[in-house]
Amino acid sequence: MVPTNLSCVAVVGAGTMGTRIGYRCIVSGFQVRLYDNNSGALLKAVQIIHEWIAHRIDQHQLSEAQAKEAKEKITSCTALRDALSGADFVIETVPENLDIKRQTLKDIDPHLSAKAFICTNSSSLPCSRLAGSLSRPERFFNINFSHPQEPNDKLVELMRGAQTSDEALIAGESFVRALNMVPIITYREIMGFSFNRVWRAIKRETLHLVGGGYSDFQDLDRAWIMEFGTEWGPFGLMDIIGLDVIRDIERQYYLDSGDERDKPPAFLERLVEEGKLGVKTGQGFYAYPNPPYKEPGWLHKQGVHREDISQKLDGMRKAR
Numbered sequence: 001m002v003p004t005n006l007s008c009v010a011v012v013g014a015g016t017m018g019t020r021i022g023y024r025c026i027v028s029g030f031q032v033r034l035y036d037n038n039s040g041a042l043l044k045a046v047q048i049i050h051e052w053i054a055h056r057i058d059q060h061q062l063s064e065a066q067a068k069e070a071k072e073k074i075t076s077c078t079a080l081r082d083a084l085s086g087a088d089f090v091i092e093t094v095p096e097n098l099d100i101k102r103q104t105l106k107d108i109d110p111h112l113s114a115k116a117f118i119c120t121n122s123s124s125l126p127c128s129r130l131a132g133s134l135s136r137p138e139r140f141f142n143i144n145f146s147h148p149q150e151p152n153d154k155l156v157e158l159m160r161g162a163q164t165s166d167e168a169l170i171a172g173e174s175f176v177r178a179l180n181m182v183p184i185i186t187y188r189e190i191m192g193f194s195f196n197r198v199w200r201a202i203k204r205e206t207l208h209l210v211g212g213g214y215s216d217f218q219d220l221d222r223a224w225i226m227e228f229g230t231e232w233g234p235f236g237l238m239d240i241i242g243l244d245v246i247r248d249i250e251r252q253y254y255l256d257s258g259d260e261r262d263k264p265p266a267f268l269e270r271l272v273e274e275g276k277l278g279v280k281t282g283q284g285f286y287a288y289p290n291p292p293y294k295e296p297g298w299l300h301k302q303g304v305h306r307e308d309i310s311q312k313l314d315g316m317r318k319a320r
């Protein structure tokens with residue numbers, strides 16, 4: 001149920017996460033205004049949302065009438081003023097870059113209503129580093145979604161900043177619950193939230209193991225899936241998130257620490273430069289839409305997935 005004091009959501013940025021968040025909001029009953037300064041990205045986002053709605057009809061999760069109502073709840077906006085006018089809840093979803101986020105928040109600030117709460121969907125940056133761009137930082141906090149387009153995805157992280165009011169954090173929790181999701185709260189600000197830091201430790205270590213030639217990414221994914229019974233391993237998940245997003249987040253940790261061990265590995269930088277960004281481009285660590293880890297035999301290295309170890313060792317020696 002949509003909270004009575006939160007009915008209209010503005011999503012600023014129609015990239016991968018903006019699209020996913022906008023979709024989750026409309027199927028949860030919110031009016032959504034989706035903004036992007038790139039009209040092509042905006043059009044693509046709306047098309048994807050309509051496709052997801054159609055899929056839910058096919059899966060008997062929505063009726064035709066419910067789908068029609070959901071589509072009518074989204075408005076695409078090419079003017080920031082139009083997107084923000086009267087919005088109760090604003091979610092910034094621009095790239096994980098400190099300067100871009102600060103400028104975006106400066107552009108947002110003059111158009112915010114007095115009642116609006118605003119959050120940044122940053123995966124690493126604490127909101128206190130961005131709050132100087134806003135005239136009402138007490139209504140500002142962090143929010144972090146993973147896969148909100150998936151009906152069974154429940155995890156959302158919230159984190160308060162040094163100036164975030166109790167009222168804002170409580171409103172954020174109420175909003176997340178209205179999406180039929182579970183708020184995981186970090187009460188004291190830290191780079192990367194709480195659970196996201198756990199994921200980041202896994203991500204950093206697996207990237208290091210592959211980048212250093214210690215292991216193969218598919219073997220690491222196999223081990224993870226066998227041990228924890230998940231659908232994909234760390235590298236499959238990075239493909240889903242987007243390797244450009246992963247690279248940008250790793251850069252933020254590196255900029256924060258100055259530690260060379262936090263620097264994105266060269267092979268990840270190469271994949272991004274080559275446009276191999278994961279699911280959204282059809283190629284990342286795996287090829288899509290049918291990655292090998294979904295094929296019979298892959299998990300246990302059977303059939304066509306059986307490795308020639310001699311060839312593998314020779315290839316790794318040449319790569320050094």
